[in-house]
Amino acid sequence: MATANWTLPDHPTLPKGKTVAVVVLDGWGEASPDQYNCIHVAQTPVMDSLKNGAPEKWRLVKAHGTAVGLPSDDDMGNSEVGHNALGAGRIFAQGAKLVDAALASGKIWEDEGFNYIKESFDKGTLHLIGLLSDGGVHSRLDQVQLIVKGASERGAKRIRLHILTDGRDVLDGSSVGFIETIEKDLAQLREQGVDARIASGGGRMYVTMDRYENDWSVVKRGWDAQVLGEAPHKFQNALEAVKTLRAEPKANDQYLPPFVIVDESGKSVGPIVDGDAVVTFNFRADRMVMLAKALEFPDFDKFDRVRVPKIKYAGMLQYDGELKLPSKYLVSPPLIERTSGEYLVKNGVRTFACSETVKFGHVTFFWNGNRSGYFDETREEYVEIPSDSGITFNEQPKMKALEIAERTRDAILSGKFDQVRINLPNGDMVGHTGDIEATVVACKAADEAVKMVLDAVEQVGGIYLVTADHGNAEDMVKRNKAGQPMLDKSGSIQILTSHTLQPVPVAIGGPGLHPGVRFRSDIQTPGLANVAATVMNLHGFQAPADYETTLIEVVDK
Numbered sequence: 385m386a387t388a389n390w391t392l393p394d395h396p397t398l399p400k401g402k403t404v405a406v407v408v409l410d411g412w413g414e415a416s417p418d419q420y421n422c423i424h425v426a427q428t429p430v431m432d433s434l435k436n437g438a439p440e441k442w443r444l445v446k447a448h449g450t451a452v453g454l455p456s457d458d459d460m461g462n463s464e465v466g467h468n469a470l471g472a473g474r475i476f477a478q479g480a481k482l483v484d485a486a487l488a489s490g491k492i493w494e495d496e497g498f499n500y501i502k503e504s505f506d507k508g509t510l511h512l513i514g515l516l517s518d519g520g521v522h523s524r525l526d527q528v529q530l531i532v533k534g535a536s537e538r539g540a541k542r543i544r545l546h547i548l549t550d551g552r553d554v555l556d557g558s559s560v561g562f563i564e565t566i567e568k569d570l571a572q573l574r575e576q577g578v579d580a581r582i583a584s585g586g587g588r589m590y591v592t593m594d595r596y597e598n599d600w601s602v603v604k605r606g607w608d609a610q611v612l613g614e615a616p617h618k619f620q621n622a623l624e625a626v627k628t629l630r631a632e633p634k635a636n637d638q639y640l641p642p643f644v645i646v647d648e649s650g651k652s653v654g655p656i657v658d659g660d661a662v663v664t665f666n667f668r669a670d671r672m673v674m675l676a677k678a679l680e681f682p683d684f685d686k687f688d689r690v691r692v693p694k695i696k697y698a699g700m701l702q703y704d705g706e707l708k709l710p711s712k713y714l715v716s717p718p719l720i721e722r723t724s725g726e727y728l729v730k731n732g733v734r735t736f737a738c739s740e741t742v743k744f745g746h747v748t749f750f751w752n753g754n755r756s757g758y759f760d761e762t763r764e765e766y767v768e769i770p771s772d773s774g775i776t777f778n779e780q781p782k783m784k785a786l787e788i789a790e791r792t793r794d795a796i797l798s799g800k801f802d803q804v805r806i807n808l809p810n811g812d813m814v815g816h817t818g819d820i821e822a823t824v825v826a827c828k829a830a831d832e833a834v835k836m837v838l839d840a841v842e843q844v845g846g847i848y849l850v851t852a853d854h855g856n857a858e859d860m861v862k863r864n865k866a867g868q869p870m871l872d873k874s875g876s877i878q879i880l881t882s883h884t885l886q887p888v889p890v891a892i893g894g895p896g897l898h899p900g901v902r903f904r905s906d907i908q909t910p911g912l913a914n915v916a917a918t919v920m921n922l923h924g925f926q927a928p929a930d931y932e933t934t935l936i937e938v939v940d941k
C-alpha cells in the first residue's frame with residue numbers, strides 16, 4: 385500500500401479546538417417501549433432528553449448485519465464489529481464473513497495456516513478449541529462442522545473437540561442442541577474410521593473465554609481441562625456432561641464448570657500432548673487472545689501451565705496484528721488501516737480513551753482496527769479502570785460507570801485532551817446475564833455516567849456525540865415474528881441474553897457545537913461506520929474520501 389497522506393483537510397465551516405466527548409453506551413439499542421425494554425423501564429432522563437425535542441440532533445443508525453461487515457442482515461451486531469466500524473469509518477468484511485468465504489472457495493485448505501497444522505496429522509491429534517454456538521459473534525457451529533469434515537478429508541485421523549458452551553449470544557440451554565449436532569458429525573466420522581470425539585468442555589464465562597486479562601483463573605480452568613485433561617467433573621460423553629451440570633441449581637450454559645470426557649478406565653480421552661495440532665476456532669479476537677498467549681508465548685507466566693506441549697498451533701484468524709498472535713492462522717483477518725483514531729492523533733488531536741477492563745479494549749484495540757497500543761504516546765492516554773472479577777455483573781449492575789465518568793470528567797476539565805472517548809458497559813454486560821431487574825439498574829447507572837460527562841462538556845464549551853455499538857438492554861425477551869414474547873415449555877418467558885438487531889441512537893450537542901449543525905436527511909440507511917467522519921467534522925476536519933459519509937451538515941443560522 386502507498387504511504388497514506390495523513391493530513392486531513394480543514395472542514396469548510398466547523399472550527400478546530402473544541403473538546404469532543406465520544407460516548408459509547410454498550411448494548412443500548414432503540415426498541416418499542418414495554419416491560420422487557422430495560423432502557424425504557426429505567427429512569428434515563430439524560431438519554432431521554434437527548435432524544436426528545438431534538439429531531440435534528442438525534443437519530444438512529446444501523447448497528448447489525450451488512451452495515452457492520454457481517455454476512456447477512458440476520459446477524460446481530462456485536463462489540464468487535466461495532467467498534468471497528470465506529471473507529472474505522474468504513475465497512476470491512478469481518479471474521480465471520482472472511483471464514484465463510486475461505487471455506488466456500490476452499491482457500492482455507494491451501495493456505496499456510498492449515499498446511500502448518502496438517503504436518504501433525506500423521507502422528508498427532510488435531511484439537512479444536514472454541515465456542516460451540518451458532519451465535520455468529522465469536523464463532524459459528526457450521527464453520528466448525530466444515531473444519532472437522534475438511535480436516536478429516538485431508539488426513540486428520542484423530543480429532544478432539546474442546547467445547548465451550550454459550551447461552552450469551554444464543555438462548556440459554558441451546559448448548560444441548562449444538563452438542564447433538566456435532567456429535568452426529570463425529571459419529572459419522574468414526575464410522576469412516578476417524579477417531580473423532582469431544583474431549584472437554586465448560587461454560588464460556590467460567591472456562592477459557594475471559595478477555596483483556598480480567599481474570600486469568602478462567603483461562604487456567606480451560607488449560608487444565610483441555611491441555612492437562614484434568615477437571616473436577618468427569619463424564620463419558622459431552623451430552624451427559626452438559627445435561628447433568630445444567631441440572632444443578634442456578635446452572636446455565638455461560639457458567640458451566642469445566643469437565644473432561646473419560647474412557648472406561650477413567651482416563652481423559654483428549655489431553656494435548658507433544659506432536660499434536662491445535663486450532664482455536666473462534667474468529668473473534670478478544671476472548672481468544674489470552675488462551676493464544678498461553679499456547680504460544682514461551683515465557684508465559686500468568687499461571688502455572690504445569691506441562692507445555694510442543695504443538696503446532698493456529699488460530700482461526702490472527703487475533704492481534706500488532707503482537708502477531710497467533711503467528712499461524714487459517715484465515716487472514718480484515719486489514720483495518722487508516723482508522724479515525726490514527727488520523728486524528730496524527731493531526732494533533734490529543735486523545736483520552738477510557739473504560740473498565742471488560743470493555744477497555746473496545747475503545748482502544750477494536751476502535752483502532754484491532755491494534756494494541758498507542759499511535760503516539762505523547763498525544764494519547766488510555767485509562768483502564770479495573771473491573772470486578774469473579775462475579776456475574778447482575779450482582780454489581782452499576783459496575784464502574786461512576787469511576788469511568790469521574791476519570792473522564794477530570795480528563796475533560798484538565799484541558800489536556802481534544803477528544804475523550806469512552807465505553808459504558810452496563811447495558812450490555814448486565815443485559816447478558818438475563819437479569820431484567822439488574823439490567824434496569826444498569827441502564828440508570830449508565831445514564832448517570834453520561835450526565836457527568838455531558839456536564840463537564842458543558843463546562844468547557846465542548847461537543848458531545850453519544851451513541852452505542854449494538855442493542856441488548858432494550859429487549860430482554862425472545863419474540864415471535866409478530867413481536868410477542870415467547871414462552872418456554874414451563875410457560876415462563878424466554879429470556880434473551882444476547883444482542884439484538886435493533887438500531888442504535890446517535891445524539892450530538894453541547895455548547896461548542898456550531899448552531900447550524902444538524903443531521904442530514906439525505907443518507908438512506910446510515911450505520912455505525914458513518915460516525916467516524918462525523919466525529920472528524922466535529923474536530924474541524926474533513927474525513928478522507930473513502931470514509932463513509934458524515935451524518936451532519938451545516939446550515940446558515
Ligand SMILES: O=C(O)[C@H](O)COP(=O)(O)O
Pocket residue numbers: 410411461462463464521522552553671812816
Ligand atoms: O463476548 C461477549 O460478551 C458477547 O459474546 C458479545 O458481547 P460484546 O460484543 O458486547 O462484547
Ligand SMILES: [Mn+2]
Pocket residue numbers: 410411462463464466812853854
Ligand atoms: Mn458491545
Ligand SMILES: [Mn+2]
Pocket residue numbers: 411463812813816856883
Ligand atoms: Mn455484549
